[in-house]
Structures are given as C-alpha cells and as structure tokens.
Amino acid sequence: MNLAALFSGGKDSTYSIFEAKNRGHAIKCLVTILASSDDSHLLHHPNVGLASLQAKSMKIPQITISAKSSNTESELESLREALSAAKKDYQIEGIVHGGILSEFQKTKFEGVAKDLGLHVVSPLWKKNQTQYMHLLLDSGFEFIITSVSADGLDKSWLGKKITKDDLVKLEQLSEKHKFNLSFEGGEAETFVVNCPLFSGPIEIQDSSIYWDGYRGRFEIVRAKIKDNAG
Known part of the structure; x- marks a missing residue:
C-alpha cells in the first residue's frame, strides 16, 4: 500500500x-504536525521542527503543518488538512501510526483516517515494550532522550544516546518507579540521530538543557546531516 507516515522524529514514528517498509508498504511521504506547545495530549513536541x-x-x-492551538480538535483538523494534501499529491491509501498503547491517540487518528477513506497501519501496537526497546538497538537505531517528566528520570538522561547498558538501567528504573519503558505515557521523548533508513546520521552541533528540578528538555539548537563519505 502507498502510505503517509505520521512522523515526529522520535523512535516510535521512525521505527514504524x-x-x-519491511512489510512491503511504500512510504510516499511524511506528515508532521508541529504542536503549538508541550501541553498537547496528541502530538510530540520537543525538537519536532x-x-x-x-x-x-x-x-x-x-x-x-503547524497546529493553531494545543486543543485536540484543532490538532486533528491540522492532521486532516495534511492528510488531504498527502492523498491528493502522493495518492496515499493509508497512514502509518507509531503508537504502542495509547487508545486515545489511536482512536483519534483512526477517526480522521476513516473520514478520508484511508487505512491505518500500526506496526508497534501492543508490542512488548522490553522486547521492542531491545529490537530498536539491535536494528541499528540510535536515539537520544530529549525530554523527561517522570520519577526516576533525572537531568542526567537529557541528551543521552541510549546504549544497551542504559537500557538495562532504564528497565530497572521502569520497574522501580512504574513508568512505561517505551515512554508511551509521555514519561520521556526521543529523537533519532541515526538508523538504517538514513543516508547519513544527524550530527548535533549546538544544544541547550532546561531543567526545573523534576522535568526537563534537551533542545537541539543546531544540527546537520553528517556526510558519510570518508
């Protein structure tokens, strides 16, 4: 099927x-809705630009497309506008959705897709979180944590590229503090810096960290695609 991928730059939308593609679908375009603030219940916010x-x-x-407000209906209207354009310009037949557990998000996206006569492909839905996180690293996905907002996740995780050793620590923290290991509940956000889909890795050249004692974010100020040649 010809698909548009709902894309935020995080691990889940990229892995989906x-x-x-591994299932034989063609990704004709990416659809990115820029959230107006981090209050959004539907959209990824940090570094999505x-x-x-x-x-x-x-x-x-x-x-x-930039959402006009963090109101869910306003965000869905922006999504509807973007998918209508994708259907017209790229002849898509469906969308790829990278959600794992959020029934709220899945239901909202399915509603928009149904209105437009589009199928929904959700490759990660109900995946075992521990297996999935290991699969990400085993598949060559390199990602950093760009925001944290849960007990057990402190400032030291901001900007950190996750390794196998980090994943073991995250599993222990997840068990102790009862947060979703995959961060599906918004406990953290991620940004993919390299994976098998990329022609070259993303090199972060400048960044800032904001921390309020409980939650924080890693803001990428400047980045470029690194030339793999030589």
Missing part, C-alpha cells in the same frame, strides 16, 4: 516506517 532534517536524510518528502 522501518517496519512498514528538526524532523525535516531526518526526512531529508531518509529522502522522503514531508508535509508539515
């Missing part, structure tokens, strides 16, 4: 593209 760099590295066209 990888999985959909840099998803354009990842799209360029994947060599997939991207449709980007």
Whole structure:
C-alpha cells in the first residue's frame, strides 16, 4: 500500500516506517504536525521542527503543518488538512501510526483516517515494550532522550544516546518507579540521530538543557546531516 507516515522524529514514528517498509508498504511521504506547545495530549513536541532534517536524510518528502492551538480538535483538523494534501499529491491509501498503547491517540487518528477513506497501519501496537526497546538497538537505531517528566528520570538522561547498558538501567528504573519503558505515557521523548533508513546520521552541533528540578528538555539548537563519505 502507498502510505503517509505520521512522523515526529522520535523512535516510535521512525521505527514504524522501518517496519512498514519491511512489510512491503511504500512510504510516499511524511506528515508532521508541529504542536503549538508541550501541553498537547496528541502530538510530540520537543525538537519536532528538526524532523525535516531526518526526512531529508531518509529522502522522503514531508508535509508539515503547524497546529493553531494545543486543543485536540484543532490538532486533528491540522492532521486532516495534511492528510488531504498527502492523498491528493502522493495518492496515499493509508497512514502509518507509531503508537504502542495509547487508545486515545489511536482512536483519534483512526477517526480522521476513516473520514478520508484511508487505512491505518500500526506496526508497534501492543508490542512488548522490553522486547521492542531491545529490537530498536539491535536494528541499528540510535536515539537520544530529549525530554523527561517522570520519577526516576533525572537531568542526567537529557541528551543521552541510549546504549544497551542504559537500557538495562532504564528497565530497572521502569520497574522501580512504574513508568512505561517505551515512554508511551509521555514519561520521556526521543529523537533519532541515526538508523538504517538514513543516508547519513544527524550530527548535533549546538544544544541547550532546561531543567526545573523534576522535568526537563534537551533542545537541539543546531544540527546537520553528517556526510558519510570518508
């Protein structure tokens, strides 16, 4: 099927593209909705503006629309507008959704897709979180943590590229503090810096960390696609 991928630049939306392609689907374009604030219940917020760099590295066209507010209906209207454009310009038949557990998000996206006559492909839905996180690293996905907002996740995780050893620590913290290991509940956000889909890795050249004692974010100020040649 010809699909548009709902894309935020995080691990789940990126891996769902990888999985959909492995299943034989064609990803004709990416659809990115820029949340108006981090109050959104539907959209990924930190560093989503840099998803354009990842799209360029994947060599997939991207449709980007800024949501007018953090109101869910307003965000869904922006999504409907973007998917209508994708259907017209790229003849898509469905969308790829990278959700794992959020019934709220899945139901909202399915409603928009149904209105537009589009199928929904959800490659990660109900996946075992521990197996999935290991699969990400085993598949060559490199990602950093760009926000934290849960007990057990402190400032030291911001900007950290997750390794196998880090994953063991995260499993222990997840068990102790009862947060979702995959961060599906918004406990943390991620940004993919390299994966098998990329023509070159994303090199972060400048960044800032904001921390209020409980929650924080890693903001990428400047980045580029690193030339793999030589």
